[in-house]
Amino acid sequence: MSRVVAENYSPSRDSFTVPFYTMDFTNNNHLQPPLSASSASSASPTLGQMLKRVGDVSREATGDGSDTPVHQVLELGSTNLEVPRSIPFVLSFNKLTYSVKVRRKFKFPAMLPSRNNHRLGAATDTDPVGGESLFTTTKTLLNDISGEARDGEILAVLGASGSGKSTLIDALANRIAKGSLKGTKTLNGEVLGSRMLKVISAYVMQDDLLFPMLTVEETLMFAAEFRLPRSLSKSKKRLRVQALIEQLGLKNAAKTVIGDEGHRGVSGGERRRVSIGIDIIHDPIILFLDEPTSGLDSTSAFMVVKVLQRIAQSGSIVIMSVHQPSYRILGLLDRLIFLSRGQTVYSGSPMNLPVYFSDFGHPIPENENRTEFALDLIRELEGSPGGTRSLVEFNKSWQDLKHSRKGGSEPDRGGLSLKEAISASISKGKLVSGATNNDAISPNSMVPTFANPVWIEMAVLSKRSFLNSRRMPELFGIRLGAVMVTGFILATMFWQLDDSPKGVQERLGFIAFAMSTTFYTCADALPVFLQERYIFMRETAYNAYRRSSYVLSHGLVVLPSLIFLSLAFSATTFWAVGLDGGLSGFLFYFLIIFAAFWAGSSFVTFLSGVVPHVMLGYTIVVAILAYFLLFSGFFINRDRIPDYWIWFHYLSLVKYPYEAVLLNEFQDPAKCFVRGVQIFDQSPLGEVSTSLKLQLLESMSNTLGTKITSSTCLTTGADILQQQGITDLSKWNCLWVTVAWGFLFRILFYISLLFGSKNKRR
DSSP, X not given: OOOOOOOXXXXXXXXXXXXXXXXXXXXXXXXXXXXXXXXXXXXXXXXXXXXXXXXXXXXXXXXXXXXSOOOOOOOTTOTTOOOXXXXXXXXXXEEEEXXXXXXXXXXXXXXXXXXXXXXXXXXXXSOOOSOOOSSEEEEEEEEEEEEEEETTOEEEEEOSTTSSHHHHHHHHTTOBOTTTEEEEEEETTEEOOHHHHHHHEEXXXXXXXXXXXXXXXXXXXXXXXXXXXXXXXHHHHHHHXXXXXXXXXXXXXXTSBOOBTTBOOOOHHHHHHHHHHHHHTTOOSEEEEEOTTTTOOHHHHHHHHHHHHHHHHTTOEEEEEOSSOOHHHHTTOSEEEXXXXXXXXXXXXXXXXXXXXXXXXXXXXXXXXXXXXXXXXXXXXXXXXXXXXXXXXXXXXXXXXXXXXXXXXXXXXXXXXHHHHHHHHHHTTOOTTTOOOSOOSSXXXXXXXXXXXXXXXXXHHHHHHHHHHHTOHHHHHHHXXXXXXXXXXXXXXXXXXXXXXXXXXXXXXXXXXXXXXXXXXXXXXXXXXXXXXXXXXXXXHXXXXXXXXXXXXXXXXXXXXXXXXXXXXXXXXXXXXXXXXXXXXXXXXXXXXXXXXXXXXXXXXXXXXXXXXXXXXXXXXXXXXXXXXXXXSSSSOGGGSOGGGHHHHHHOTTHHHHHHHHHHHSOOTTOEEEEGGGGGTTSGGGGSOHHHHHHHHXXXXXXXXXXXXXXXXXXXXXHHHHHTTOOSSOHHHHHHHHHHHHHHHHHHHHHHHHHHOOOOBO
């Protein structure tokens, strides 16, 4: 893969000048000389623009399509290259306020009347602002926060733990439920709607949520398949991924798996850069990051922020929270917001920190880290009686003074509206997630909600699931082993059952246990989605794919394994136990086992979408499946179930496959299960001699007026079904009902994802 632009030049920061390196695409090892400062400042192409040229040159070389104009070798150092100036974007937020209800902490002395205590309970650490009751009080997490972020710059939110850094990032990224957040957010002076923000932005969570068995390149390629439109060829998507790998500094780790606790993989810094790469694959205008340097050593943290600087210089707005940046990282930041208990105590450039605190009366000593000094001073003020109120008020007066010196002018946006700015960005290669540069009336109509149709999303999701499963064969192997061991035990325990009354009873026990086993072995599907839950929430939060696509793909991916498990269990038990029906009977037995696996898998999948923890989920699964078996009709016939519990009998998942196998086994009207003297086998008379049993039969014949001999058939399969109370449905109807249960639980799973995975604060 040809090397593209690795680092951009920042004309606003002379002490951190980084040269452009370019690649002649006709020679993979030829490195062009760096740009001069003057040429770099006048020509700063976006990442999307550079990638577009990479793709065009590649298509010309390979003959991929004839609609691409002929491009010459990309020489960014050429003075003849005319690059449109950066499209100005300004994200402004004004008076953001967010409060939550918290429980009061009651203390016994506080509940007793005294001169110093005039109310019940102790409030939380912050003073309540309203909405109080006997048991709750209101805690303000954000209080009147204002500021702005511009393209080409990094805005960092700093503060101690609990100061509101992550809350502010969530507020700006629209991760707080509508109605809970007060204030305004605008992009280029226009209110930023939720749908538009999802498409033009990306959010990198603090935790690296990645599939452990995929390589770095595969992880980014799947992100490209999700976020880049179908109209973009596979080769261009691959070129974009390769260029991004270069930009992120992951070339040496491209073929390495991500890894986890049990599999060695990439380092922590590389993992963090992969997480960033997933969310910038579509070159978003706004990038939010929640403490991207958390848990990294100083070198890895610096490399991550350096990558963010390049992303910002490509024409994006980068907003991140950071706990305590090092001196080197501070030099990469353009704007800072210091928070203390949800209030702004400083907002401005890092260069103004010495002047700001000097005017406040606490000058920063020379050769001391500015941010460390500021954070230490803020903590000291927080512990004082007056808190940081004086610093908050000083910041307001400082901001008013700075605003008055600028004459209150609006930020320069080049006279472009939001629609015009987005349209210009699309023409430069940004927002390639299906965006079109047309004459749409509103910006929303220019950018589609999703980059690809449902069937492409399903194909990519299925491919990723199969690949991930193929690299962890032990998961399916353990499940197959459990099914085979259970089938072997049942086959040897119920070996070749006869057609006697005892054989009938043993058949009933085998069928009930076999059907319940199919459901219990599905419990291992519980952790699958619980492990993927946060990856799913991250990907769907910004419209990588539809929830419906995930549900459909999830259902399709499990089918091959369920078919294999059903065939293995059916072949192990059917002929060994001596079940009836021949080949047609076996085929139906296989179908009902498969339907039971399908319903059980769907049921467990639905629970995984509702229950947040694995152990709690296992407890619920085992309990509910036990109830299903209890009400299936094996332990107590349907006619004997009390009326107030009969509804649970019809809800039992075990009932329908259990009855279907019974109907399949006892459907032959010519087959007899109790003949002559066998009628006494299930009674105390079963121990008497055969001659006495024949005399008893003769006596019964005389009494009933019907001749009963030792070969007379007294109980057929239909009689057994009647005794078991299985008269409502045919075996095929039981099969369809079982399959329908599976689809119902898949629909419920979708509903749980629709309403339970919003990933927003209340």
